[in-house]
Amino acid sequence: MATADAALRDTFTLQGVTAVQPRRPDGGFDWDWRGPRNDPEWAWFFNRHLVFTDLLAAYQQTGDVRYRDRILVTLDDWIAQHPAPSGITFSAAWRPLEAARRVMESWIPVYAALRDDPAAFPPERRARFVASIRDHALHLRNHHAFSGNHLITEMLALTRLGLAFPDLPDAAGWRSYALDRLARAYEDQVYPDGAHKELSSHYQRVVALNYQELLDLLRASGQEEAVREWEPRVHRLWNYFAAIMKPDGANPLNNDSDTESVAALLRQYAPHIRIPQKTVRLPWAGQVIFRSRAAAAAADAAGVRGSEFGVQGSANAAAANNAKLQTRNSKPAATAPPPPLLYAFFDIGPRGTDHDHADFLHVSLSVGASDFLVDNGRYTYTPGEFRDYFAGPSGHNVLLLDGFGPDQGPRAVTAAADAAGVRGSGFRVQGSDSRFPSPAGNPEPETLNPEPAASAAPAVEIAWGDTTFASASRPAFAANPRAADWRRLVAHVPGRAWIVVDRVITFSPATLTTLWHWSPECTVEPVPGQSGSLIVSRPSATLHVRHAASQPVPADRQQITARSRPSPQGWHSPRFNMLEPASCTQLDQAIRAPLVNVWLFSPAALPGASIRISADHRIVVQLDPATSLTLDPEAPGKSAVTGTMR
Known part of the structure; x- marks a missing residue:
């Protein structure tokens, strides 16, 4: 009213x-x-x-x-x-x-x-x-439009016009033409793993709802053969949402996106789809979504209570909206709720055919319903400094070299990424004989998240991607395509921690900038007496951050919030036209030779943790006296974790 x-x-x-x-x-x-x-x-x-x-x-x-x-x-x-x-x-x-x-x-x-x-x-x-x-x-x-989500919406509208006004001349022709274009658009625009090729969760929602309405129209008009043809296609779009959904029931803000309740959509349109509780790789979208239950000790140390779709004290409104979905998809706890779901979203895939951001190798992290590292949203489509910030590399958890972002690679791919895939991106599970979950595009929901095989050895899940930086003085890649090479490796020790390794190879003086964007609800403070360590707090959870570099270099770390000049930094946009201050950790390092940065993120403090980097850039992360992780950025597949996981 x-x-x-x-x-x-x-x-x-x-x-x-x-x-x-x-x-x-x-x-x-x-x-x-x-x-x-x-x-x-x-x-x-x-x-x-x-x-x-x-x-x-x-x-x-x-x-x-x-x-x-x-x-x-x-x-x-x-x-x-x-x-x-x-x-x-x-x-x-x-x-x-x-x-x-x-x-x-x-x-x-x-x-x-x-x-x-x-x-x-x-x-x-x-x-x-x-x-x-x-x-x-x-x-x-x-x-009509030639491609993209616009074409799908326009052809759905033409279908509806043909059905709503059947007595108009050419109404049958409108329906026939629109249905043909909708089928062709699906084949052209949707990857086999269910991701719409714009790779924006917001426009994935637009496309999924349009095809869902098409399916409903076909059912209502009694076209059973067409219904059987379209059901698995529409299911695949919703399956992608189940694969990327955060523990709070919302979506990651990849490319041009708003914070929206994925859980509410699944509850309404695909209640049969199971929500993954393990890591999922989307090989066509080039996205790895790490998931694991926090170890009980880690959950206690972090002060986290509750699980996905509802953490006590969370400020995220999506959590409250999704309580029913949590009830349906989880076994009731006998005494206390299960430990929180640890979640990370890692982009090692194509850029997106439209509404794309310069976010290749971006990482987001959440502990239960509490977001920590975030993508910052879209805010505006009006050209200018703020559009450049939200769509450009400065608004993402990536590296800059002399203020420039890296090459973003192709907008779309014609083959799924694997260990030798797009720009060297890949994924491995090491130290375990666990079977890797099937891609979320599989139309059979029961295969979305198979339980891993039992293993006595602790596992580490590793994904990585490669790109290059152009020269700051000559940013055209045709002029100088190899000013620097960057490999980012993300290792997930289930239930315990994430380790992000950035290896930059250059032999020219440059300023390397690392950006970590925090949720607006986060408070970021240095740890007294521990150089390079941070504690990031929210009312419902805590994240501990530790940093080490392969060699001492001049460095400057600062926290930036709500800066407008000389360029925007420290802003977050949960929805279009909404702007919120949010802290950004910016580390500037003066380099003139290859450098490796290692970042350890954990919900528990890990007081006995240490990071050692050898001269040949092999890395040993000691999580506690009994558990260590060996990482090799040159050969990620050789990484391993040893000891007893707790």
Whole structure:
């Protein structure tokens, strides 16, 4: 009701921004106004007429004709002001995506509810409306996007128009064309492991919901053969979400994304899918999601209580939203909740075909429902310093060389990455005969997370990726493609810790910058008397950080929060147009020769831990007197953990 009442006052909230929409001198809305921030997104969203559904709900609840009449007057004004264009356009009114969202999400539901009301749709208005509906269908048929999530949305809208208005000329042709393009788009845009090729969890949601609606339309229209064909395809999209979902039930903010409840989506659309409790590799998306239950001692030391989808004291709203899913997917605890799920998201894959960020080799970490290392979201699409920050390397947990990010590699791949895959990325389980979980793209949910075989030896899971830096003075890779090489290796000791190894090979003077972006809820403090150590605290959990370098070099470490000048740093955006201060740990090192940095992250303090790096860059991480981990960045497959895991 509040949204509908605000609309009666010409006040609208779009993508988190509220403003009064101006009107033309003749009384109609200024449909091209870009909102209070001069953002084209405002004009596009306003022309989708999403408020119609709120006004319709208010009318149906109250019977107050002011809500109904506001819909109809606005509809009349829009149709009068916007005859169909003769070609493709990116105008506020007729960009194909807006045409699709408008008819699919606003016009068709309103017409279905009010078409039999003679006061709402008398013959003259009905004729104008149906004529504009046909204009929309022809526009989408002839001027749709060529690819991407826009094409999928536009073809779903054309399908719905053909079904909702079957008596219009060419309605059957619209349906046939749209269904064919939707099938081709799926084959072109979705990897076998279920990831949409834009590799944005937000647009994965858009695509999954569109194909889910297609499946529902096919079921409702009795097309059983098509339903059987589409069910495993749609299942694969939801399976990808199950694979990447964080312990709090939300999504990682890879590429252009907002914080959204993946658990709520799965609960509604794919309740049969099991949520992985072990590590999952997505070989086409090039993403490794490390998971393990925290060792009991580690959970106690970190002060963590609870498990995924609900940690006591967590500030994350997604946790509360997902309690039902946790209940369905977990065995009830006899006495106390299980230890928290340790989670890491490591990007070693393609960049993404659209909405991509410079985030190759980015790492995110969570302990239970508490995020620690994060991707910072998208904030805005308006060109400028903040768009550069959120989409560029400075907004991610990566390395910079003389202020420049590394090569991001291809936007898409045509083969799954393996140990000799894209840019040398790979994955290994060492020290155990555990069977690796199947990729989340497998359409059979029971194969998503097979239990590993029993093993007396402790295991370590290792993933890595390679890239290069260009020269700071000549950033074009064609001019100087090998200014420096960077390999990042992430080792996961289940239940205990993560180790991140960055090996940079260069023989020229340069400044190497390491960035660690923390969740806005985190407090970051140095550990007294322990150089290179940090303690990162949240109300519900703690993360301990230890750092070592292969050789002493001049270094400067600083915490940056909410900086705007000389360039943005220390900001987080949980949703589009939302901006929050968040701490960033920045380590600058002056190097002139190869260097290895080792970072140990653990929910427990590990007071006996140590890091040793030999001259040939072999690494020994002693977690405690009984457990050590040997890592070789040159040959990651030779890494191993020895001792007794606790």
